[in-house]
Every structure is written in structure tokens, then in C-alpha cells.
């Protein structure tokens with residue numbers, strides 16, 4: 203009889219592991235608690251499906267920060283170019299956008315997922331939907347594992363020679379990955395770093411007037427600085443605070459600062475193309491009977507939400523001091539008091555710690571059980587880095603399970 207592998211979690215990581223194993227004649231069963239697979243992948247498709255990035259490999263791997271070395275091992279075997287080639291194999295052509303990000307030409311995930319599931323089904327992979335793993339894998343070294351699932355009808359117990367966990371992180375729980383597994387793996391002696399929001403928004407205590415007036419307004423062409431982070435981009439003011447691509451990009455250090463000190467103050471340059479001196483010179487022109495808002499618009503082109511921020515955070519009495527006004531325009535401090543909840547984040551930081559895994563992504567505490575995808579303790583900004591690492595780690599876990607099965611026949 204063929205070796206059997208149970209894969210729990212049918213997102214990008216789990217399905218990639220299924221592809222590797224089924225390609226080598228292993229009997230693969232994919233279990234997922236939802237009624238369809240790849241829900242978060244499909245959600246990623248709603249914003250165009252940023253599959254990967256075209257920048258040089260060295261730069262690409264640097265995006266994984268202090269997990270660069272671990273993630274690089276998976277990416278060397280499945281590079282961003284390999285990922286594009288793989289998509290092409292499924293009939294999905296990709297293109298490089300102006301920012302260097304790579305998208306499918308159709309800018310959505312459903313054609314790719316449909317073709318992929320068909321190919322996996324044709325290769326003999328069995329899909330078991332509405333099967334929720336409820337913890338308590340019993341692993342016997344070499345003897346395989348016993349896994350229990352809850353289904354709408356009953357409880358099911360299955361045996362597999364090896365298991366791959368690809369359960370995702372803890373954001374957007376309604377799409378399937380609810381992070382409940384953290385508790386179960388900890389019970390089994392696995393070291394797991396608490397899941398935290400990554401690529402997330404933040405709370406700001408706006409005044410009622412500012413909140414009311416500027417909720418939903420974009421701040422465009424600003425430079426956000428925080429510690430060693432400096433990047434130009436845009437973000438949105440929300441009722442609760444701030445969100446959007448530039449905020450997500452800075453979210454890891456901002457989150458860590460809030461965790462350590464209870465708050466983080468980011469700094470905005472609202473006129474990155476204009477110097478402090480230029481602003482002072484222009485702002486010093488006589489105001490006459492003009493209101494401050496119209497003076498700001500006429501002299502330095504500042505209006506709307508940017509002027510709103512000045513009124514929100516700059517002491518009223520300092521508006522007549524052009525040096526101070528220019529300083530606020532170039533270094534607007536915005537105090538963040540908390541991250542938005544994990545469920546709202548694009549991805550999760552934290553997860554299964556690398557010290558609990560061997561170099562084959564096998565759990566040291568549970569021989570024959572491998573982990574892949576966002577449930578591992580790494581994080582990355584948006585830009586295609588999340589999906590690329592999920593695919594590559596799924597491949598790594600699949601190949602590792604294959605080698606392990608060979609050694610334990």
C-alpha cells in the first residue's frame with residue numbers, strides 16, 4: 203500500500219505540499235474546516251492577487267527581517283521566478299506592475315485556484331471539507347499518527363503515515379484560519395509565539411471633530427518615519443485611527459514599540475518635495491485677512507486632511523510661528539495607542555517557533571508532523587512576500603515529509 207499523508211489546512215501552503223507529495227505517488231488527503239478551499243487566497247485575489255515580487259533575490263529575502271535565514275532556505279528551492287513559472291503551468295500568465303510587484307494578468311485568484319484544485323484532484327488528492335481538526339494528534343515515531351476531526355455528521359478518526367499542518371495564522375477568522383491551533387500545539391509541548399497582527403492598522407485618539415470630518419480620507423504622497431523606517435506612500439484616516447499600505451509597511455516596528463512602551467509616535471513629512479526653508483519663506487508672506495486654512499493652501503498648497511492634522515496636533519498658539527508651523531508640516535507626530543485587532547490584519551506575526559522545528563520543518567516534539575505557511579513564526583510586509591513564503595514552505599514541508607516517509611518505510 204502507498205504511504206499516506208494527511209494535510210490539515212487547504213490554503214496555499216497545504217495545497218503546495220499536496221502537489222509535491224501526490225506527484226510522488228503518495229496518497230494525499232487534504233482536510234479543511236471550511237466548506238471550500240483557499241478562502242483567504244481568494245480574498246487576496248480581490249485586491250489583484252499580488253503573488254510575488256520581481257526585485258533581486260537578495261533584496262527579496264531581506265523582507266523577512268530576522269527570519270531571513272530560515273525563509274531563504276525555502277525560497278532557494280522555490281524562487282519568485284519559479285512561482286511565476288508554476289502559475290504559467292496552470293495557465294495563468296503574470297506581469298510585473300510599476301512597483302515591481304507581480305500579479306496574474308487577470309488580477310484575481312479564482313482561475314488559478316480552480317485550475318490548481320483540478321490538477322490536484324486529477325493527481326489523486328482527496329479533499330475532505332468541513333473537517334475540523336480539534337487537536338490532540340497522537341504521533342508514534344515511525345508508526346504514523348492518529349488524528350481526530352469533527353464533521354457536521356460525526357467525529358472521525360484517521361490514520362496517516364505523516365501529517366502536514368498548514369493551518370494559517372489568526373487574521374480574518376471567518377475565512378477559516380482562526381488560530382485556535384495555538385493552544386493545541388502548546389499542549390503538545392510545541393513552542394508557539396503568540397499570534398499578533400502584522401500588516402495592520404492602528405488606533406489613534408482623534409478628536410470627535412477630526413474623526414467626523416476626515417474618516418475615510420487618504421493622505422497621499424507623505425513620508426512616514428519611525429526609527430530606521432522611512433518610506434513615501436499613502437494611507438487612510440479611519441474612525442478608529444489609520445490604515446493602508448504605508449501604515450502596513452511600518453506596522454511591525456510600530457506594533458513592537460506599542461508592545462514595549464504602550465504607544466508609538468510616527469512622524470509624517472506632509473510635503474516631502476519641499477524643504478523646511480521653502481515652507482518658512484512661503485508661510486512668512488503676509489496673511490492679511492485670510493484664514494489660516496486658506497493661507498496654508500495659497501502659500502504651500504496644503505489643504506484638507508493635512509491641514510486637519512495640523513489643527514489636531516499642533517498647539518493653537520504656535521500657528522503664528524512660521525518656523526514651528528513648517529516644523530510640524532515636515533515632522534507631524536501622530537501618536538498610535540494600539541494595533542487594530544488581529545482579526546482585521548492582513549497577516550499574523552508569531553506562530554510555531556523555529557526552535558521547535560528541525561531544518562525539515564518537522565516538529566521536534568511530534569516526529570512525522572510537519573508545519574508550513576503563515577502558522578510559522580515569520581512575518582513580512584505586503585508585496586507578494588506572504589504568499590511566496592507560504593508556497594515555498596509548503597513545498598519544503600512536502601519534500602521533507604517525502605524524505606521522512608522513505609526513511610521510515
Ligand SMILES: Cc1cc2nc3c(=O)[nH]c(=O)nc-3n(C[C@H](O)[C@H](O)[C@H](O)COP(=O)(O)OP(=O)(O)OC[C@H]3O[C@@H](n4cnc5c(N)ncnc54)[C@H](O)[C@@H]3O)c2cc1C
Pocket residue numbers: 210211212213214215216233234235236239240241242243245246247249250251252253254333334335336368369370371373374377378379380381383547548549574575576577585586587588589590592
Ligand atoms: C485581505 C487579504 C489580502 C491579502 N493579499 C495578499 C496578497 O495580495 N499577496 C500576498 O502575498 N498575501 C496576501 N495575503 C496573505 C495571504 O493570503 C496569506 O498569507 C496566505 O493565504 C496564508 O496561507 P496559508 O496556507 O499559510 O494559510 P491560509 O490561507 O490561512 O489557509 C489555512 C487553512 O487552514 C484551515 N484550517 C485552519 N484551522 C483548521 C482546523 N482546525 N481544522 C481544519 N482546517 C483548518 C483554514 O480553513 C484554511 O483553509 C492577504 C490576506 C488577506 C486577509
